[in-house]
Amino acid sequence: MITLKSTATWSCSVVKYTVAIAALGFLGILTPSAFGQAASTLHPMKVVGNTACAECHEEEVKAWTLSSHKRADSVHRDAKTRATADKIAKAMGLASGAAMTTSALCTECHFTRQKLGGALKVIGGVSCESCHGGGKDYLKIHGEKEKISSREERQKLSKAAGMLYPHDTHLVAENCFNCHIVRDEKLVNVGGHVARSKAFNLVSWSSGEVRHNFYTPNYQRSPKKNLATVKNRQRKMLVVGMLLDLRYSLTNLSKGKTAGGAYRKAMGSRAYTIINKELPAVIAKLGGAAAPSELIKIDEIAKGVKLGGKQSLVAEAAGALEEHIAAFSTGHDGSKLAGVDSLIPKTSKGTVWQP
Numbered sequence: 001m002i003t004l005k006s007t008a009t010w011s012c013s014v015v016k017y018t019v020a021i022a023a024l025g026f027l028g029i030l031t032p033s034a035f036g037q038a039a040s041t042l043h044p045m046k047v048v049g050n051t052a053c054a055e056c057h058e059e060e061v062k063a064w065t066l067s068s069h070k071r072a073d074s075v076h077r078d079a080k081t082r083a084t085a086d087k088i089a090k091a092m093g094l095a096s097g098a099a100m101t102t103s104a105l106c107t108e109c110h111f112t113r114q115k116l117g118g119a120l121k122v123i124g125g126v127s128c129e130s131c132h133g134g135g136k137d138y139l140k141i142h143g144e145k146e147k148i149s150s151r152e153e154r155q156k157l158s159k160a161a162g163m164l165y166p167h168d169t170h171l172v173a174e175n176c177f178n179c180h181i182v183r184d185e186k187l188v189n190v191g192g193h194v195a196r197s198k199a200f201n202l203v204s205w206s207s208g209e210v211r212h213n214f215y216t217p218n219y220q221r222s223p224k225k226n227l228a229t230v231k232n233r234q235r236k237m238l239v240v241g242m243l244l245d246l247r248y249s250l251t252n253l254s255k256g257k258t259a260g261g262a263y264r265k266a267m268g269s270r271a272y273t274i275i276n277k278e279l280p281a282v283i284a285k286l287g288g289a290a291a292p293s294e295l296i297k298i299d300e301i302a303k304g305v306k307l308g309g310k311q312s313l314v315a316e317a318a319g320a321l322e323e324h325i326a327a328f329s330t331g332h333d334g335s336k337l338a339g340v341d342s343l344i345p346k347t348s349k350g351t352v353w354q355p
């Protein structure tokens with residue numbers, strides 16, 4: 001239960017959040033993450049395609065070529081998934097699975113979209129820029145060690161030009177969840193699409209077939225070895241991934257129209273597990289009442305949510321979580337989160353590619 005005091009701060013932060021969003025929208029710079037959940041963080045006109053990255057990131061491109069994200073472009077052709085693709089597509093009113101490459105109902109998650117001149121086309125399955133931001137404006141900046149000698153300056157300029165850096169765990173993770181948790185209720189309840197990737201864990205799902213780390217922690221290129229993510233980042237990914245999963249699940253639960261439908265069930269049961277098992281476990285490992293204050297606040301909000309209750313209240317709670325999740329993400333580099341090490345999955349999703 002939420003005490004009177006915390007209810008007051010809670011509604012106060014919701015108001016602040018809404019005002020901030022309104023102001024951003026007014027200025028025309030509404031970022032997808034400000035919505036909490038967006039179709040895609042990527043503008044097709046900013047996409048240059050992975051061949052432009054290959055010039056300097058040959059190994060990353062190789063690792064990606066062998067991953068499911070590359071193969072996402074053939075779900076409608078693959079013998080194993082063709083029938084399901086047809087079934088889902090037809091239930092959604094499309095002619096056949098092949099329409100996946102052109103219908104926005106599917107392309108936003110199964111492909112990276114590029115717009116050159118007039119036409120919108122899909123490239124490479126889920127390509128580099130779906131996770132790192134459209135490259136058009138940062139391509140010529142982020143690796144310019146000769147012209148821009150300070151790494152900090154390169155990062156600052158590249159971020160301003162739309163680059164999502166791997167160390168920005170919050171932004172990287174939002175991208176994963178935008179695709180791995182479906183927000184279109186009809187696609188699930190009518191189309192029969194899975195509501196979310198089962199057992200998605202940001203650490204284990206990015207450390208197997210998705211892994212492509214060819215820089216040492218001090219940014220020396222290491223083309224001969226696909227390195228494991230440094231421990232500090234793993235810890236942060238574990239916690240931030242869980243928190244965002246909770247926020248997305250609650251937001252979707254609050255928007256779903258059919259009580260008892262597969263969609264709301266999937267969102268509600270995931271939120272339930274995080275609120276009652278995963279979040280308390282993280283807090284306990286980090287010292288209980290001595291755990292980071294953002295987590296204590298998040299726990300307070302989460303415990304006050306009635307999953308089967310009024311949807312507007314569930315939506316409010318999801319919105320109220322965001323400022324604390326963002327604060328946690330900004331405030332921690334992982335060095336003080338060693339307590340969660342035993343919660344980091346021992347296995348990875350898929351096989352790591354080594355040169």
Ligand code: HEC
Nearest residue numbers: 052053055056128129132135142143151154165166167219
């Ligand atoms: C002309 C060479 C070049 C091209 C083309 C290039 N990169 Fe890079 N990239 C680099 C260099 C050099 C670094 C290391 C930067 C540093 O040390 O600050 C780098 C670093 C990165 C990083 C890691 C940043 C970090 O500090 O953690 C990402 C992510 C990245 N590039 C993505 C891309 C993507 C996506 C593309 C294609 C859209 C691309 N790059 C194209 C040269 C390039």
Ligand code: HEC
Nearest residue numbers: 081084085088089092105106109178179180181182183197
């Ligand atoms: C919100 C993002 C999203 C949208 C929109 C989406 N998909 Fe998917 N789809 C995914 C993800 C993520 C997976 C992998 C799920 C997993 O991990 O099990 C997937 C898996 C699939 C599979 C493989 C299922 C299997 O049995 O392995 C098919 C087929 C598929 N989608 C078809 C479609 C079709 C057709 C559409 C459009 C009508 C569509 N998807 C729209 C994200 C999406």
Ligand code: HEC
Nearest residue numbers: 050053057060061064126127128131166212213214215229
């Ligand atoms: C599914 C999302 C996704 C896709 C697709 C993707 N990346 Fe990444 N990339 C990441 C994540 C997450 C990290 C950070 C990994 C980590 O810390 O373990 C990363 C890290 C990197 C790095 C820095 C590695 C380091 O040492 O810090 C570079 C460079 C990079 N990616 C380039 C690329 C290129 C080029 C492509 C396309 C061929 C690509 N990425 C496709 C998510 C993605």
Ligand code: HEC
Nearest residue numbers: 068071072108109110126130172175176179205206210349
């Ligand atoms: C633009 C949408 C999109 C983004 C962004 C995205 N994914 Fe995926 N991912 C997919 C789709 C679609 C599939 C299923 C592809 C298939 O079945 O061929 C998939 C498959 C995977 C798989 C293989 C799953 C399996 O069952 O074997 C892993 C692992 C994965 N994604 C991890 C990640 C991680 C980690 C991130 C964020 C760093 C991420 N993805 C970001 C769309 C996306």
